[in-house]
Amino acid sequence: MKAIAQDVYGSADVLRLREVDRPPIGADQVLVQVHAAGVDPGVWVCMTGRPYGARVAFGLTRPRVAVRGRALAGVVTAVGSGVTRFQPGDEVYGTTPSGSYAEYAAAPRERLAPKPARLSFEQAAAVPISGVTALEAVRDGGRVQPGQNxxxxxAAGGIGSYAVQIAKAFGARVTGVCSTxxxxxxxxxxxxxxxDYTREEVxxxxxxxxxxIDTAGCRPLSLLRRALTPRGTLVLAGGGHDAGGLLGGYTRQMRAPFVSxxxxxxxxxxxxxxxxxxxxxLGRLIDAGAVTPVIDRTYxxxxxxxxxxxLAEGHPAGKIVITLND
Ligand SMILES: NC(=O)c1ccc[n+]([C@@H]2O[C@H](COP(=O)([O-])OP(=O)(O)OC[C@H]3O[C@@H](n4cnc5c(N)ncnc54)[C@H](OP(=O)(O)O)[C@@H]3O)[C@@H](O)[C@H]2O)c1
Incomplete structure (x- = not known):
């Protein structure tokens, strides 16, 4: 099958469109024919191996998995012997560890769900990583209640464009921070x-x-805390564009519990x-019309x-999606 793969860490120049073996599926896995795949900053981290701490998970000297991409939407073509929730022909969305920039991907059953009926494959592929992160930021991190500010x-980025909509769906009054x-x-x-952060601060x-909910990842905790009520909650979702050292921009996440x-x-x-x-x-929020993916560009x-x-330029308006099979 065709896939976007790499053998060494590096810039996007190390990626190649090439033939690779179709991934095998285990008893609890599902083989999906990929129709569309999402692009998110995690793909950049896997590709570059930066910040270096990420290599503990993705491979110390070279990427353990050659095919890039995690989020997908597509059609089930085969299921493992232990899978009863899905059958061939089902339209699904979710994430895969085998790489989604490929004609086929193997995904554990617990990482897939039925594709929301209202969405195209392109829209659905934009949801699994950014939408789930936004839901967890609003629901679990922020524990957002109706009427809260x-x-x-x-707010215009991959996670942010969902977080604004989900916070609204939870009954909040939302302030979005973005460029002009x-x-x-x-x-x-x-x-x-x-x-408009180019003119005023948060x-x-x-x-x-x-x-x-901070997805931009570039402001000091002290500045963000000045915009927070005395008993308010700051949820740090992003690591920004600092990919240096062991943890890059994620040192704030490590410090947050101590400051707390x-x-x-x-x-x-x-x-x-x-x-x-x-x-x-998320599928229920989407099918109810409360959340709709924002697609900036498709490739x-x-x-x-x-x-x-x-994506690495850092200013998408919503999500970027890769299309297959059209
Ligand atoms: N915690 C987790 O589990 C988790 C999961 C997924 C992703 N992440 C991380 O979350 C971060 C955001 O991901 P994403 O998918 O939303 O990225 P994205 O789609 O690239 O969006 C980033 C947004 O940041 C905004 N931005 C850039 N500079 C800014 C500034 N100085 N002030 C305010 N906003 C600024 C940009 O908006 P403008 O265009 O308006 O400048 C852009 O919309 C990344 O670091 C990613 O690695 C974390």
Whole structure:
């Protein structure tokens, strides 16, 4: 089958469109014919092996899995002997450890859910990583309640565009932080207020936000805390563009619990779990019309390196998707 693969860590130049073996499936796995695959910053981390701490998970000297991509939407073509939830022909979405920038992917059954009926494959492939992270940030990290003031920093991005919509669906009043050209998009997603970070800082309105979800990952904790109520919750989802050293921009996540010990504010890092139950909960929000993926650009499989280069510039308006089988 055709796939986007790499043998060494590096820039998008190391990626090649080439023939690889179709992945085998275990008893608890499902083989999916991939129709579309999502692009997210985690793909960049797997590709470059940076920050270096990521290599503990992905391979110390070279990527353990050659095929890139994790999020997918497609059609089940085979199931393992232990799988009863799915059968060939089912339309699904979710994540795969075998790589989704490929014609076929093997996914554990617990990482897949039925594709929301309202979405195309392209839209569905944009959900599994960014949408799930946003749901967990709002529901678990922020424990958002109706009537609360919620700020989303990076509101036009992959996670942020979902976080704004999900916080609205939870009954919050949302302030979105984005660059000048994205203000209309962020308002259209449901934000009542927009802060253009190129002109004003997140603490413009003082300590009035019950929950802040930070996906941009570039502000000091002290600045974010100035926009938070005295007992508010800061959820750190992003690591920003600092990929240096062992942990890159994720040192804030490590520090957050310690700072939390000395303040009434709650500071939490977020490590998302990609599970069927979150995909099913998102699917209900999507089919109810409360959440709709925002697609910035789509690329064909062979153009995956360009898709990742565009993402790495750091300013997508919603999600980037790779299409197959069209
Ligand atoms: N915790 C987890 O489990 C988890 C899971 C998935 C991803 N992540 C991480 O979360 C981060 C965000 O992911 P993503 O998919 O949302 O990335 P993305 O799609 O690239 O979006 C990043 C957003 O950041 C905004 N931004 C850039 N500079 C900014 C600044 N100075 N102030 C405010 N906003 C700024 C950009 O908005 P403008 O275009 O308006 O500048 C862009 O929309 C990444 O670091 C990723 O690795 C964490």
């Amino acid at each position: 919620v700020m989303v920093v990076g 050209g994205k203000a209309e998009l962020v308002r259209s997603l449901g934000a009542e207020e927009v802060i 603490d413009r309105d003082g300590p009035r936000h019950d929950v802040i 010990m000395f303040t009434r504010q709650h500071l939490r890092g977020l490590a998302s779990r990609e599970r069927a139950q979150e995909l099913e909960e 064909h499989l062979g153009e995956a390196p360009d898709a990742i280069r565009y």
